[in-house]
């Protein structure tokens with residue numbers, strides 16, 4: 001990671017007390033930071049991940065910070081498991097206030113390099129799983145008078161990456177889906193927004209790193225191509241999640257919130 005002064009979290013004064021938040025892909029990177037930041041603000045977090053030990057580590061880290069959390073092993077490509085985990089959460093707490101549907105996959109390549117199976121795999125996690133999750137929670141959110149659904153897209157959902165057809169296509173689809181859902185449920189006070197990060201230094205970028213020819217080349221790309229000249233820290237993205245989850249954004253729905261150091265200007 002480029003040298004950047006460690007940033008203090010900005011969410012100290014924001015309260016999510018009494019809110020129940022469900023986060024997918026919460027075992028690492030942005031999902032973990034989102035879970036921890038929402039818990040810092042008082043939410044009870046259900047941290048889920050494909051890798052159960054990672055989800056549990058996030059829940060434990062939250063508990064060590066004095067927050068409230070629990071973990072579930074959850075593969076977001078398994079419809080039955082997704083519906084089951086969300087239904088059980090709603091039944092247990094009697095409500096669900098925040099869904100951060102975050103897990104995603106990056107299958108790199110051009111039209112000739114990505115197989116139809118690679119496109120299906122991307123679609124399954126990057127679009128369909130969010131649809132299934134949002135579909136499962138919206139009835140409860142409607143009946144309780146509102147809620148916030150945050151779906152992770154990318155700044156690749158509002159611009160185009162070189163040689164990333166499956167990723168850019170599915171991330172654009174997330175933005176379209178969020179806007180449609182927002183329009184349909186605005187009257188119910190269920191808000192849907194897309195989170196569109198730029199480069200965040202997490203294990204997720206292994207594919208880009210390979211594509212660019214290694215870590216040094218990637219660091220040089222970040223330094224030279226991102227207007228702010230650096231990566232984002234996961235906490236900087238988590239602050240935006242807290243904003244979208246909280247009462248700071250009560251009149252905001254159907255938006256693609258881009259946090260990318262100016263990359264897609």
Ligand SMILES: NC(=O)c1ccc[n+]([C@@H]2O[C@H](COP(=O)([O-])OP(=O)(O)OC[C@H]3O[C@@H](n4cnc5c(N)ncnc54)[C@H](O)[C@@H]3O)[C@@H](O)[C@H]2O)c1
Pocket residue numbers: 024025026027028029030031032048049050051054074075076077102103104105125152153154155196197198199200201202203204205
């Ligand atoms: N890191 C970035 O630069 C960046 C930029 C833009 C968008 N994003 C988006 O953020 C998301 C993940 O990024 P990250 O940086 O947090 O990655 P990460 O690699 O740090 O963490 C991803 C987590 O998701 C989990 N996961 C993978 N497949 C899963 C599945 N099928 N079901 C449930 N969990 C699963 C992994 O086990 C891992 O813990 C993706 O949607 C990605 O498109 C990341």
